[in-house]
Amino acid sequence: MHIQRKTTLIVLAVVALAVVAWVSTRPAKTKLSASTAIPVRVVSVTQQDIPRFVSGIGSVLSLHSVVIRPQVDGILTKLLVKEGQLVKTGDLLASIDDRAIRASLDQAKAQLGESQAQLQVAQVNLKRYKELSIDDGVSKQTYDQQQALVNQLKATALGNQAAIDAAQVQLSYTQIRSPVSGRVGIRNVDEGNFLRTSDAQGLFSVTQIDPIAVEFSLPQQMLPTLQGLIAAQHPASVDAFLGADTDSPAAVLLGEGRLSLIDNQISATTGTIRAKAEFSNATQTLWPGQLVTVKIQTALDKAALVVPPTVVQRGMDSHFVYRLNGDKVDVVPVHVAYQNSALTIVTGVQAGDVLVSDGQSRLKAGAQVEVLKEPPQVIQTAQAQAQP
Secondary structure, three states: OHHHHHHHHHHHHHHHHHHHHHHHHOOOOOOOOOOOOEEEEEEEOEEEEEEEEEEEEEEEEEOOEEEEOOOOOEEEEEEOOOOOOEEOOOOEEEEEOOHHHHHHHHHHHHHHHHHHHHHHHHHHHHHHHHHHHHOOOOOHHHHHHHHHHHHHHHHHHHHHHHHHHHHHHHHHHOEEEOOOOEEEOOOOOOOOOEEOOOOOOOOEEEEOOOOEEEEEEEEHHHHHHHHHHHHOOOOOEEEEEEOOOOOOOOOEEEEEEEEEEEEEEEOOOOOEEEEEEEEOOOOOOOOOOOEEEEEEEEEEEEEEEEEOOOOOEEOOOOEEEEEEEOOEEEEEEEEEEEEOOOOEEEEOOOOOOEEEEEOHHHOOOOOEEEEOOOOOOOOOHHHHHHOO
16 A cells, blocks of 8 residues: 555656746747738828819809780781791791781871871961951961861871871881790791781790800808809809709719809798809800700919818718828817818828828827728729720
8 A cells, every 4th residue: 555655646746847847948920910910002192272162053044035926816827937947037937918007007197198188178277367457357366266277187197197106117027036036936827827916826036045044042051152243343253053962073064154143032942042154155055944054163262271082081070081191190179161072181291291082981199000002993994895
């Protein structure tokens, strides 16, 4: 038994020595490395002159659009213009049968001639009676009656002249002339039809195309800005585009005009103010009734500090940016003065400052960052394949 106990102690001693040797010779645990740098992309603050713009939806309107209607009843004898033809003010458009009006005019002229002849005889007699009345050759009553007859015949002559003038006006209505310069619309009546002044449809319309106007609405907060643009020495420029995205390369510029008018009241239902701009339209790219997007330059910021929109972050109470400081970033509060889809004008930084433009979601003040280089330009394989 004594020998067995001794053997057990020897075994335990050997195991203890083996454990001590393993603990002393095992590799030490690798210490955790420092926190990994956050990958970001950066841009530099640039300084340049930036025009400010405001956009709105507008409708193209003709400055003058007239429905041609008859002013006298009669048969339409001639149509002297074609649909779609361009006409000038005063051009003869159509004619109406004028025979009845000419007969009335001739009758009025004959009546005037008769009245003038009677007046001439009455005036000769009045002169004779006046001389005789000096020597009491005729009574005072006879002289006064002759004077009244002369006055009556003068009034009759004036009435006949007025009838002639009225007939000449009616005759002029048989020659329908264009009141404006513009384009003839679709014809509603053919030659040979009897026209009445009560007809609501009219013969056709003449619409001015050049120059032309665009009417649009903007929020009422823009009223002071619009008033300043109207009062400026040079009217503000207004561009009209086809489509809503005026900054897209595919946007079609229809015309360049000038702000001309602000409405005299704000709409109480929509809270908007209507305005109008005039456009030179020699190429006829703007058409009455067309919907367009207008873009107005409201200001020009000289030497503005410009960054992409993705740079500026929104905080609880203000905007801020992450500025690169060595391999770390600082949080810098900024004020956004103007922003559109392509750029943002800010204050609070300096030209040349390097700001984070991508990867801000993991950043905080003092975070270590790694600036990524821009990826190489992707080759458009589809275009390459399309080439012969």
